[in-house]
Amino acid sequence: MRILVTGITGYVGAALAPRLLAAGHEVVGYARDPSRVTLDVPVVAGDAVAGTGLDEAFDGARVAYYLIHSMEPGDQGFDVRDRAAAQNFAAAAQRAGVERVVYLGGLVPPDRAASLHLRSRLEVEETVIAATPASVALRASVVVGPRSRSFRFLVRLVERLRLLPLPAWRDFRTQPIDGRDVLAFLVAAATSPAAAGKSLDIAGPDVLTYGEVVERIAEHLLVGRAPVRLPFNATPLASRVAATIAGEDHALIGPLMESLEGDLLPRDMRAPELLGVRLHTFDAAVERALRDMEQLGEPLVAR
Template sequence: TDDLLTVPNPDMGIILVTGATGYVGGRLVPELLHRGYRVRVMTRVPIEDFDEQWPGVETIVADALDEHQLKTALQGVYAAYYLIHALLLGEKKFEVVDVQAAINFRKVAEANGVQRIIYLGGLGDINAPLSPHLRSRLQVAKELQNGKIKTTVLRAAIIIGSGSASYEIIKNLVKRSPVFFMPYWARTKCQPISIRNLINTLIGCLETEETAGKSYDIGGTEILTYEEMIRILSELLDKRKFFFNTAFSNINIYSYVASLLTPVPAAIIRSLMASTVNEVICKSKDKLPDTLYRPISYKEALLRAMTREEQDDVRSRWSDQYPRAHELAIKLKELEKPPYYISSYHLLSENSAEALFASFCKIGGDDGWFHSNWMWRARGMVDRIIFGVGDARGRRSRTSLRVNDVVGFWRVEGRRQNSHLLLRAEMKLPGMAWLEFTIHQIGEMNRLTVTAYFEPQGIPGKIYWYNFLPFHYFIFTNLIKQIDRRA
């Protein structure tokens, strides 16, 4: 936000950010801290490394569906960013949950004397039939504006930035598909916005009193069709593609096929594609001041995203919040007794703890799992075919990991610098699984240990464990050897 011309005002009080573990919230919080604000984040469960990730941030555990918890979260707050969305619950559930959460939030915020709410919604013509996704966003905006609090509503189309779902879908389709069969909705007009523009606008609205109580449509400098967006990136990457118009337009089929070619699961792609039937371009009468809204082109947004990836500086990613409610999953330390099955493999190493830790924190990236990659990829492909998360999700960073990061079909559950890394399985399983890496000093040597934990669900879980057990020795002994070698 160094190019933002509005003036920070840290004296205004506590700034609450909901949805801080999501893609936009993960970019917004550090920028607010950088500008000197006192920031409180609201999460549904404690996140153990927030203090390390965002020094100085205050964390409150609360759910927007629980008014009692909201009272604590909103106490003493001057302004609140509302970035909550229950999209991945499914069409029948998320609209009801979204509206109820917004009603609860507005009522409790009013009771606590909150002065401002800033809400990020979706672009869409209110006079046209809308997708459930866009319709829900408009309903939430109305509920937040129904109260006494001055609510600023920002409506945006798809977000282009390193780590955004839309960017990763388009980028991977361009890289992996030589031919595109374009349905009618690929020619729908859209006004994509850069994540940098979006964050600047969110903060600029906080620092500009005249935006309080108003609604704004925000987007980039260009209005493009989805086909044009694919063509522009193809040219940037110097990839020759063939485009054919087709009458076939089934979104469920398109989203499933796209999920097999990209890191993004079908559920997210389907939700995004469902909105492509509506034009999403800026039409609002109210215009934001130039001091906080200076949009850039789609091509420039792509180049910035690509630069961030090359620099290994992706601050947040769509996978931070998918699958929905992953943060509520049972943790290894929360089990009443140790998992039913435990399998450990050890190796004594002359390498330092720092080198070993850095080495195993690179697994699941460009180099895969260091050994037997075809086995890991085959398991991930099977999971993706049966609508699981799959192994193609990749990683946020090539070289570092933090709690909540995704590593293929695993997620980082625990991490201690230079000594411990705990991954929780998110693939479809007849049970719960974890993979743990630990380093213990023994004299002048370090013992590297890899431990697989599995808590089965009934007979299918036990059969699953014994089916894969013969492969464990081969996979894990070679894995720890490669970790030591690459250290």
């Protein structure tokens, strides 16, 4: 089956495409700069915010993955760019008569107002899955993988700080998920009859506080970092300082840290059985992701 992978230069898209090939599918990519795609598949050039190249990319595709996310600095906010990209993608999907769209976005808190970032991810979900009734939305918390920017941010922060300042949000809970499990869910979602038309939360098996997530990463990095428990959040300032220390764009880290101010847990855990995915533990996920970072030529302090 011919499958369109948008966001094929990103962490999830680049890792997903070879797995789809291995599962016997034909893959076509869509990227702003096709020369950045290392996999030997056809890639259509286009910019989803501008709406270019999408009709060509959809040509002959029966399933399309929406893995585009615009967290780069720019004149417009990420929410404005992501809205335009999702609307252009959904319109092209409808014109092409694609059978199924598969989307990966973020968990949504049921009991409090979501941050701008999570609201935007939800709006994108609603826009792209409306393109066709059999579409599937998957929602995840932090994805633990070597190229996942949220995970890499935590790794670099822990490496570079001597003490671990843990703001008041340290006691909220979440369920990070192994990148390998995310890919297994995504591959299954392309064809699973049981998943058609569903929005599913996908989460790792371990319920951890954000403080525990950071402390466990420090343990896997083999660095001793004394935690300093702060009685406040001060997210606007803290996110700027943290982004600078970790060498990341504040355009990404600011919106991500605003989402930490409450539990971020799945609505239920029915996705693994529905899609036939066995989950890795958090420790297995971190160990594997760190090893993959080292193998990609990124030495880690103390390992």
